[in-house]
Amino acid sequence: IISHIHMNRLVTLAALLCSLPSTDGGKVLVFPVDGSHWVNMRVLTEELHSRGHSITVIKPAQSLYIKEMPHYYQTVTLKAATASDDGFNRFLTTMLQLRLESHTSWRAVLRTGEVILKAMYEWHKIVAETVKEIFEDAKLMQSLQEAKYDVVLTDPCFGGGVLLAHRLGLPLVLNVRWIIPGDGHFAVAPSPLSYVPVAGALLTDKMTFFQRVKNVFIFLMALHHQASLVGPHYTPIVQHYFGPNVDYMELLQASDIWLMRNDFTFEFPRPSMPNIIYIGGFQCKPSKRLSKDLEDFVQSSGEHGVIIMTLGTLVGNLPEDITEGIAAAFAQLPQKVIWRHTGKRPSTLGNNTLLLDWLPQNDLLGHPKTRVFVAHGGTNGVQEAIYHGVPILGLPLMFDQDDNLFRMEAKGVAKVLDLATVNKDSFLEAVKAVLYERSYRENMQMLSRLHRDQPMKPLDRAMFWIEFVMRHKGAAHLRTDSYKMSWIQYHSIDVVAFLLSCFMLMALICFLAVKMLWRKVFGRKKGKTD
Template identity: 65%
Template sequence: MYRLTLTALAVVLCSAALVNGGKVLVFPVDGSHWINMKVIIEELHSRGHEVTVLRPSDAWYIKPDSPYYKSITVNAAAGFDKDNFGQFVRRTLEMRRQGASFWTRMALEIDLVKEFYEMNRLLLLMMGEMFGDDKLMQILRDAKYDLVLTDPAIGGGVLLAHRLGLPLVLNVRWTVQGEGHQAIAPTPLSYVPIPGSEMTDKMTFTERVQNMLFFVFTRLQIMYVTDPNYIPFVHRHFGPDVHYMELFQSADIWLMRNDFTFEWPRPTMPNVVYMSGFQCKPAKPLPKELEDFVQSSGEHGVIVMTLGTLVEELPEDITEDIAAAFAQLPQKVIWRHKGKRPSTLGNNTLMLDWLPQNDLLGHPKTRVFVAHGGTNGMQEAIYHGVPLVGLPLMFDQPDNFFRMKARGVAKVLDFATVNRDNFREALKEVLYEPSYKEKMKVLSSLHRDQPMKPLDRAMFWIEFVMRHKGAAHLRTESYKMSTIQYHSIDVAAFLLAVVLLIFAIFIAAVKFLWQRLLSRNKVKKE
């Protein structure tokens, strides 16, 4: 009996040790980025970890109350409120409708640069107020967090982690300087296309020139948007010898929200962990009314359309054309749309304020997904093997859809020229040309064929950082090197100098010997 009691006690103690959770401080990005961060937060909560989310007072999607986390609301604006961002979205759509000319592209880029500059400026004002709030900072220190989890598309979480001296895990596709890999991994421009260039890893000479020009353009954007905001802030709070990107590059683990079914092959690093599709999961049963509508489609199936969290409605004339095109098809359509109900809407189309996207994409009757090109939607389409019709609108969406088009699983339309005829023809092509479905099935099979689920892989590495107080052994120290050192320019210069010195000594020796030989011959002749 005594031994049995000891055994039971040992089991209880071991079980307690296994479920002993850590404490995670999360500094998220609002909008669609919050949707995938929330998936990680919920999984951390289910594993017994305590999660605290820092949110600004003007947070849009990030709610102060949740069963999955505690929140700390900072009494400051971060520039991502619904009204301001809605105005930016409307301006972008208006400019995109003007056509695909060079000047329209430049106007879009300039407006985007201004928007990002202002968002970074407001964020750093908030961070300055936080760092100056001794009471708040002491609360954060006293909480004894195990790590900071943040999305480096904004730099607040990175700055806070270093201020608190905590290990840092990034939920990343973008940093404040652009695509995540570019911050830490070698990026040969000969076969790694710059996002936005809409090129593959197989580039002609002309395309390589274009890729280089895109790279230069992104550097100029950084000089205008990021450097003027982050350089003085980091010098003021972390010292004049610290460059702000060093703080990003010193992160322990980079949880990358893509993989090589979506990304072109490229160099990577040991602390980059790919978790593309971590938010994807098997479809759940649909609500009865929605299931009845889907089943009523018969052999023709269903088309699902949604343009993401940021775009709730399109200009009225485009909405009328899209509805008219849908009405001419035998398929049933489920369309997320919050604007005015179009007059051309057919009896085959169901309009909803919200739809269960993952569950609909996983339904066997879904034939095509009409989307805007957000990363989350692209990955869910790949996971469920549903081909795409694209209507990319802003940010990385055109580039995301270019990747899908290059793989033969999507038909892409230009927002400036879309109308009922070309929209209908694009739908019919994807619906009735078998190659779209077949290639998407191949892509889905590649994506799913992994030794462990992407979310489980992400959890392992977050908990790894908790257990070991970081992952410094996986992190290169190259970020501490200057550009001259990183590219071995100093070594090349030294070796060149040695070669030139040896060559100069050789020439001098030959010249000396030649002169001696000439002088001896002269003496003999005399």
């Protein structure tokens, strides 16, 4: 009897196990971009791993951020190296110096654009050379083919992952905000320049006539930069491996899913497409408990609360005179300050300010005593501030940070200072405004509520669509083929020309008919009169 009972239990257990859904994972090939872009790509790879998928990450021999992490993913390490730490640090130093000079010198403004374009040119050159080496490495390409990956996940800020996915003939998912010429929307979605601001224009969706002129001008400049950056490097590779009539942008636009790293609490209203999936804030999460020492410091602020300051992972300190002014301003506030600062200790530092080489940004932003976030305006930090409802005092340094902070300022949740003109008095005045003018905090908390009020967490939404592409071998039914049309066809200029020609022909026929009737009627009367 006992054995019979055990047998029944085993049969029941076997039936339950058979009824469970299959947890077989897929195989994902990740071609990331180094630097801060890897921070959010790593979130996706770790989540994919936790769901049972096998991850392989392609990394250069020399990498700033991408490390060996065998518990989460395997790596394919290339022989080629990306830009060195020293070279990138020199670039950052040059950009900061030009930023400081830009307020008084137009040469510095022009020089800034020149330095950025030169750096981008060199970085795209390195990526293109890396892709060529991959394609020419028969053994590596064979191993990638034989691995039978289900999907390629890449950041299209550079073109390597897009080219590799098409070369392997695999479905392609983009973890995207930026592409080579600018905002990723402009490559895949209708973007009327009358109300869709171009990145860098520092405009909203409500523009005057001259603002629309500015928007169009900057868009045309972006197209020029695309041609100068993409043409010399990617075009020869594309034409050699994919055909003489193929363009890189066509390969990009053929991507299955665009996981867009923003949403409409950040973005202005604009047209979208069915294969654009908004995952803004996917890296955000509830705060964790602080270490005892840090928690004690935060609690010591009492009712005044805490100010958090960090300029991201790339910039640990500012020029000494600016640092001294900021420290002096902080010293005059009743709030406690936690400041990520890796340089020389300011002589004006007050007893209320704690300097750290690293700080738990997300956990501090989620603390109920945090009042203001002093930040450089990186996408990750801005989205974490929105998630936790903390208003921002912005100090943009480079890249997309001006654009990010301008959007926050336009929504009434941030105040932005120019690094070139900031001093003790201006900084103190700005901090007090964000601290004590209720609108900043109220507006940011409203954005936080809007961001959180959605049926599915952004990270879960990203996972669903990556797995969707893996299950269905792509998402062609969501992808428009409009990119295959010429600009004349896309804007129906040929149709307008045809209809206009028909109208003019009909008008001409009517005119000739009336003229003929006129001659017959009035010509006959004239003859009788004569």
